[in-house]
Amino acid sequence: MSVKILIPTPLRPYAEKNESVQFDVRTVGEALDLLTGRFAELRQHLYADDGRLRSFVNVYVNDEDIRFLQKEKTPLREGDIVSIIPSIAGGLL
């Protein structure tokens, strides 16, 4: 299944400045494995030390958050778009 992965601006410096990449994969997990295999520096920004996706990282397939699908086992179909969306938060305390 050929799918496109969109890389947000703050992570592009770790992905040779690519805005997106295309992979032939069957699940979100496979897509992220290939992505971090190709761009090793991305791994530290997407995954915590325990190997799980960081809580500050959201992954969407088209318009759906994978947390509400099958997480990294979410199947992909031809033409799907996988978006990596950094969680944006902060505050004075």
Next chain:
Amino acid sequence: MLRLHDELAQRIRSHGEVCYPHECCGALLGRGDGPEREIVDLLPLENRHGESPRSRFAVSPEDFRRAERFARERGLDLVGWYHSHPDHPALPSEFDRAHAWPWYSYVIVSVAQGRAGQISAWRLDDNRSRFTPDRLETAERSAA
């Protein structure tokens, strides 16, 4: 160096005052991949932190995607985020650091008793250990 036109700085201040005593937040749209960056437009967003909007802000993934689309349609990049610190200085907190991303510009405006004051700009180091102050250059927008 972060170039922020006076008009945009004023819009950030006004947003902070309107939202007081809550924190305001919004997206910074502009150009510049390197150390020099120019903010060209803003997208004010709703603070989605449901529990503590007086001391925290959050941007929903939907608003994030809207901001990216808004930037792309204008030929700009989503280059950072602004938020206010009600009754606190315009200095990033530990919570700000823990939730920040490298590369983005972070602009903070202090709002004391409902009146906006100092604005500061920051970038997170690549190893996420600390914020470095970014020199903020404000100027009137030149006529195109």
